[in-house]
Amino acid sequence: MNDLDRCYRLLGLEPGASLEEVNQAYKDLAFIWHPDRIPQDNLRLHQKAQDKLKEINHARDRLREVKTRDRTPTAYTSQQRKPPQSSPPSYYQSSPPKKPPQSPPPPPPPSSYSQSSRHQSHYASYSQPKKTHGDLSGVDLRGANLQEKDFSYRNLSKANLSEANLSDAFLHKVNLQEADLSRANLFRANLLQANLSNANLRESNLIGADFSGADLSGADLSGAKVGAGDRIMVKLTGANLRGTIMPNGQIHQ
Missing domain, CATH: 1.10.287.110 (DnaJ domain)
Structure with a gap:
């Protein structure tokens, strides 16, 4: 084999x-x-x-x-x-350009999954400045389709993910501190041990999401969808809910 x-x-x-x-x-x-x-x-x-x-x-x-x-x-x-353009050469070319550029190109990004070609091409569509070593703090991805994307261990603190589709996304240990996730779709998202302290989750869809061990202290879940009728369909095993504003508007003590 x-x-x-x-x-x-x-x-x-x-x-x-x-x-x-x-x-x-x-x-x-x-x-x-x-x-x-x-x-x-x-x-x-x-x-x-x-x-x-x-x-x-x-x-x-x-x-x-x-x-x-x-x-x-x-x-x-x-x-x-195409002949060489004024913009820096792509790191994905299979061979170097025939004519060397006037100035040396910048060094390639670190070789890791977080900087793979799939993620580079995905974020390029949003015209965001390139971050290094998984740092996407403050990135604007409002309304983006991020279904099934893997953001494990990434830094998305203060990112704008309002109305983004994060259904079935893998967000293990991701840093979403103070991030805006209002009206975002987190259906069945995996947020094990994620940092969501002081995050904005107002009116978001949390049905089927797993927040086991996550830090939700100070987060705002006002109006968030967490189940059907009296049945809660969000996993919060071991989650830190100190000061969290719950879907019904009450502050968890």
Whole structure:
């Protein structure tokens, strides 16, 4: 069995599965096997979860690299055939331009998942200044379609995500302190241990979201959708709700 077939098998996929299927399979398995979900006193299971997460991380990165490389020629072929422009050269060109630029290009961004070509191209559409090392503090993504995106460990403090679609997004340990998430769609979003202190979640859709271990202190949830009738459909196990304004307007003590 070659490495690619093994990666598909680790994610429970058939060879040739799409990039979207790879991303979804990874998020499902990462949610199940993340060590933070395992009791710390169970050392054997905790170690097993760490090893399993390393395997699925490798499988995701390997398949994503192949899928992104397969898509790259159609996206950049026309740019590679054009003569050099005054703007800086793209870091995604498969070979350097034939004529060197007048001044040396800036160094490439750090090699990490947070700066992958998928995320670079996504945020470019919003014309935001480039952040480094996962820093998206203050970014304006109001009304953006971010469904199923992975923002794990990213810094989105004071970001404007009002009316954004974050359904099924993976937001594990993301920093959303003082962020504006008013009227945002967080349906089934994974916000394990996220920092949402003093965040604005007014009139947002929180049904199916998992806030286990999250910091919601001082957050405003006025008018937020949290369930149907008397049934609460938001997971708040271990969440910090000190000073949180609850959907009914009451302040949690």
